[in-house]
Amino acid sequence: MNRLFFRFFVVVMLAITAATFLIYFAFARLFGDPLEDIARRQAAGQIFLIEHYVDEAPGDEWLTRLNNVREVSPVRYDLLPLAAARARLDDTRRAALDRGAIVLDIGERALYRRVDLAGERYIGSNDDVLHAQNLPIDIGKELKKELLRFVIVALALLLPIALWSRSHWRALQSLSQMADEFGAGKLSARARLAPSEIVYPLAERINDMAGRIEALMGAQRSLLHSVSHELRTPIARLEFGLELLDARANDPDLRRRIAAMEGDVRELNDLVRELLDMSKLDSAGTLQGATVDLDALLRDCCATLPPSPQDVSCQLADGLGTIDGDARLLARAIGNLLRNAQKYASSRVVLSATRGPTGIEMTVDDDGPGIPDAERDKVFEPFYRLDRSRDRATGGFGLGLSIARKAVVLHGGTLEVATSGLGGARFVVRLPVSMGSPA
Structure with missing residues (x-):
């Protein structure tokens, strides 16, 4: 449940981020680069001096006014050859420079402007470019402001969403808990929610x-x-x-x-x-179990099997330890698996058990015909039989495997079918490690 709402918040954040970038690219396509617009506003004073003070000067006073600006402004103004200026710019800005527009270089905090397109101010002016450096451009500061706006918008959206979803989360948690209890066998479990809840x-x-x-x-x-x-x-x-x-x-x-x-x-x-x-x-609800010696229980299961022509062997690892459970139910589950293997094995049945860091695993292998993949889940259904004619010959009602699985599930474990190394069927019982303790 927590993953659900975490993913929801991640999706909202990604949506806000994607919307921010889409807005940026849309404005850049329709109205020009927003970063250049910010730089122009920051350098508006220097641009104003060039366009309304220097450009308005009579032809013989143009340089005088430019020198006056140099004396009072912290910005450095130089004249560059047109070819050198064009070499510093990309194609788009080079075309703007050739048209006589003011071209900004945000990274260098500089601008370029052709002095005269037609050479009417003074001799050679059409080959010169005014180059202003150290402009008061600070894009980082503006980006921080944009980031702050983004954070404020995100919080303004996420906080109401969080408050709105909190009640849903609690209601869904209640439903989830009820489903877990119901699935565990507590059929009286019910969800207790107020009528005002959306769910x-x-x-x-x-x-x-x-x-x-x-x-x-x-x-x-x-x-x-x-x-x-x-x-x-x-x-x-x-x-x-x-x-x-x-x-x-x-x-x-x-x-x-x-x-x-x-x-x-x-x-x-x-x-x-x-x-x-x-x-x-x-x-049955919860088990009223006791400490059971697993090694002794499994060996007793093998010893109490009815006589049969098949060879039944126990291959138990050392250190199986003990299990907190119902010895009768566990013995019934393993006994049912062994008797089922006896019915269909050709000559050999093997019971093995090991203890690992994640749990206890017990397997019953036989060298019989095995169980098809499509039937492996069905064999645990009550009264289900793979081959009714074979069952009439071997006996049984189709309840033994169902009882075995129910007994294992009551102990918090699992019972599955696989292919045995002997060529027949393998029944694998896994019990959680928390149930047992090492010997």
Whole structure:
């Protein structure tokens, strides 16, 4: 938010500066160089003496009046050959000199003026140029005045803008804080603005949107939680009934059918448990964590995996330290990633972890088919499956990765998918360094 208003002020300053230069070039094009106009005003006294005192003298008194001016003026007046004067000037000023105009050299604080264009004042006067030096020209002083005017105009514009935008900045800060809280899971967060604020209509619409989202999420969680709980009772009855039926069945074919139904019931039970876990994570606020030994937690995750033909190895760096978090949720997240890798790996799964200056990074690699780039964000969506036929063969409901990401996000971390060096998928868990402390 601060960058927004800083850029706004920069844009205003640049606009004022650009307007100043545009005004300068426009006036220079239409009315001549403003700096030369300033120099002419500063040298107006010397120009007046030349045009109204020296030029008005009779032909035989011209030099006498020029000498009188030399005696009383601090400006030095000399006569230069026309060729020498023309060599000192550029083409534009040389043409003005040939026309008989007074030509100023601001840098040298001097002026040039042809004595006589037609040689009527005295012999040879048409080849002479009056050169006045040390004129009272101080462009720097005038530029300082212009700069002061520029600063005053800028302040006159920026101060009201700053006062006007201050209320907007505070209102937008309030909206930003509300958005951060809402995005962090505090669905009851609302923007509190006075009706006089300009952004009040926007805040009201955002509050209405937040209210509808909160209501929808609450209804979804309530429905999911209620349905999951209600399903547990009939599932338990089915399990009990199947056990009784299996105990009384003598037909081998009937026993196989009963075993298949028991497997379906166990699958339903697992689904209900996953849904309840999802519901708990969605409704979780801040974590009530404790200090967790990361090395021990990760090794325990590998040790408690179900038996499989794949080789599962832990490659943990020294000095992983501890983490302030929920050990059960972290173990659930890493365990889900490992079990997912077991399902699709051909022969090898590797869990690795390192601690760096910016955080803790844990990776789960496998040598399976991998995940296409276009699907990498979708695999964390609940019930999303890349290949439904493959999922039926490997089991699962499409909730494990979603639960893993939610658990990691609750700890302030991120979970991403990349390509593994083993050829399959790589799941990367990053936790902020502020969560942990070195061992």
